[in-house]
Amino acid sequence: MKTFILAFIISSATAVLAGFAIIPLLRKLKVGQNILGYVKEHNYKSGTPTMGGVIFIVSASVCFLLFSSGEKSLALVSLAIGIAYMLVGFIDDFIKVKLKRNEGLNPLQKTVFELAIATVIAVYCYKRGITSVYVPFVCKSIDLKWLFIPFCIFVFLATTNSVNLTDGLDGLAGGVSYIYFLGLAALIALQTSKFSKNYVTPDEYKNLSLLCVSLSGGIVGFLFFNTFKASVFMGDTGSLSVGGFIASISIFSCNSLFIPVIGITFLLSSLSVIIQVLHFKRTGKRVFLMAPLHHHFQHKGYSECKIAFVYKFVTALLSLCCTLAYF
Secondary structure, three states: OHHHHHHHHHHHHHHHHHHHHHHHHHHHOOOEOOOOOOOHHHHHHOOOEOOOHHHHHHHHHHHHHHHOOOOOHHHHHHHHHHHHHHHHHHHHHHHHHHHOOOOOOOHHHHHHHHHHHHHHHHHHHHHHOOOEEEEOOOOEEEEOHHHHHHHHHHHHHHHHHHHHHHOOOOOHHHHHHHHHHHHHHHHHHHHHHHOOOOOOOHHHHHHHHHHHHHHHHHHHHHHHHHOOOOOOOOHHHHHHHHHHHHHHHHHHOOOHHHHHHHOHHHHHHHHHHHHHHHHHHHHOOOOOOOOOHHHHHHHOOOOHHHHHHHHHHHHHHHHHHHHHHHO
């Protein structure tokens, strides 16, 4: 526990210090976010530095490597996955900045990159025998066997894109994510103590939890600059990486079915977009004032701070509910 607390503190402090150094550099390089014209409430945000996700990713990575010990191959693979998705996001952000537009990689290009990473991890898990998933609230697991491969690919694609869609208000994706990582760390720790037989060793689980705590701390430090009114955005550099970390750590710890539960706000972001698009194509009418869902609430008159708080509150509450079955 002492190691986890130190990791959280140092990761947070490192992210804050990194922010003071990196944000002025991003401004100097004119790495500013281009804002969608139809989101009128965000006009003032145009030009705010983006690619800020590198602040907490680097801080968390260094902190994890500093405090980790014992067997940690799964945690290191998760770290590599998160960085791989960060690079995809960086390319996307770079194109946006370079061409001064809101879209970087087109959907097909982005999907190809994400699919390639997800497929490699799915095969890796299958060969290593990590094919089970814990069922939320009931302390049971299901072995998906070969079906785990398509399931794993779906989890990665759904999670990375859902986190990306949630990154639309100051402090929203970051606020939800740091709570998610803390909840996942607690869940892994409880499962390790309750089940004596796992697909990975206790050291592997401990290091997966440590990576979660390090990421949570790094994001908290990043929120020092990202809460309303934000002086930097995480960009796709950060949001795709966070999605990759959530998916990989959840998959490796057999907790992928908890993603739509603890991360219900991520799920609602994706569902609201899917419903909006399908309904509009069929009827020419909208279900929501604007999608993703947080923009609907914004158009209803709720402030960014209140929306972010409610999303974090729901995530924290569901995290606690998910841990109850393991006491």
